[in-house]
Amino acid sequence: MNMQAAAERSDEILDSVLKEIRPELRWTHGPTSVGMCDVTRRRVVMTDISAERRGSLLGLVDRYWRRSGYRMTAINNDVDFPAIYARTQDGFSVRLRIGGKGQAFFQVDTPCVQxxxxxxxxxxxxxxxxxxxxxxxxxxxxxxxxxxxASEEAGGRS
Incomplete structure (x- = not known):
């Protein structure tokens, strides 16, 4: 597998989890990083996720990843910045973390490839x-x- 194929596999992983989430989250592309032999793809959620709904999102993603055969590698139960980390059967590392103002970030790191x-x-x-x-x-x-x-200040209606 080369870096382009690994990046495409990363997109499949990200697309599949985002399609699983209902109601739909609106997202944009985060930066793609290319290392010596690996690629990182990111998706940044633009939907305002209230503090009351963050646990629901993390639980939904956790259950989907487990059903997909992913192995959970870490869970961060921080009240303000929770995160879950997993590894796919083919060696891709995936994560969902909640950042400032409740913004959700999905990331996939590929294994070392050509x-x-x-x-x-x-x-x-x-x-x-x-x-x-x-x-x-x-x-x-x-x-x-x-x-x-969520407060109107955090995201407002659009």
């Missing part, structure tokens, strides 16, 4: 892309379900 060019992801983001911006903004898309209980 060096090659890596193209941008072909997966279609469900939130605006922030090309040319140094930083992706905080979550700014309101969801009747996922944002329930």
């Amino acid at each position: 060096e090659s060019e890596v193209l941008d992801s072909a997966s279609q983001a469900t939130a605006p892309l922030y090309e040319g911006m140094e930083l992706i903004p905080r979550p700014n898309i309101y969801s009747d379900f996922w944002s329930a209980g």
Whole structure:
């Protein structure tokens, strides 16, 4: 497997978990990182996830990854910044972590593979892309379900 094939497999992993989440989360592409023999793909959730709903999201993803045959490698139960980490049967490391303002970040790190060019992801983001911006903004898309209980200041309605 080369880096491009590994990046495409990473996109499949990310696409599958995001398709499993209902109601849908809106997300954008985070930066792709290329190392000496590995690739990291990221998705940044732009849906405002209230503190009351973060446990639901983590639990849903945890159950999906386990059903998919992933081995859980770590769980961070921090109240403000929880995270779950797992490994796929083919050696890809996956994680979901909650950051500042409740923003969720999905990441896949590939195993070491043959060096090659890596193209941008072909997966279609469900939130605006922030090309040319140094930083992706905080979550700014309101969801009747996922944002329930969140302050208008944290995400507002859009």
